[in-house]
Amino acid sequence: MPKPAYIRIADELRQGIRDGTYPPGSRLPTLAALAGAHGVSDIVVRQAVAVLRAEGLVETRRGGGTVVRIRPPVRRMAMERYRVETGPRPAPATSFTHDQRIGWHEYRLDREYERVEADAELAALFLLPPGTGLLRRRFVFWARGEPQQISVNYLPWDLVGGTPVADPDREPWPGGTPAQLAYLGRPPTRVEEAVRARMPEPEEAETLRMAEGVPVITVTRRMFSGEHVLEVCRDIVIPADRVVLDYSLDL
Known part of the structure; x- marks a missing residue:
């Protein structure tokens, strides 16, 4: 059974994006040009473009046509990143600044x-x-200068109430949450993470300046000190097109 025309056009444009015919930041041919080249109506071409927009490959700009999305830099996250926060540091850093390969002056934290x-x-x-x-x-x-992730974490009030850890003016704190727990005399000894994928909530997509059709990776994290859970992060939210999760196991 032949594919519908809009699917065939979307397939052709997608291939052009992948092979560099339409590089990031470039404009796709106009609706009229695509309609004429394929012998279809503008409505069919709009359907094809809608498929690519839903996949996060293109964005439509008012007065600017349809543009191939510029892919943001991909950061790699591995469990070993927490060693940056628990070990000696020659300069202020967190696992986030380490992942992003940025200096402290390039780091901003809204809270x-x-x-x-x-x-x-x-x-x-x-x-x-x-x-x-x-x-x-x-x-x-x-x-x-770009928002990269949202994190909502929780700490027991009887542990942090009345301490500098509960003071938002002390953020960003070099070493992040592991350093804060160590400051409180309860250094973390184990981290557990559960990873899921879903579509972003509207507020998340707006905050992270996400393109339409891009899912998010969510990480639920628990930090232990001995047998006690001292931090729960529900969740870390990162656009899926900006991250690769690296995990290794010693067997």
């Missing part, structure tokens, strides 16, 4: 702090009763 009570899911992650007091911290991480 919102509030005291909350653990819901059922958070209580289960912390191994604590529901209603336990927590410090909720929402961060937006920036590198080189």
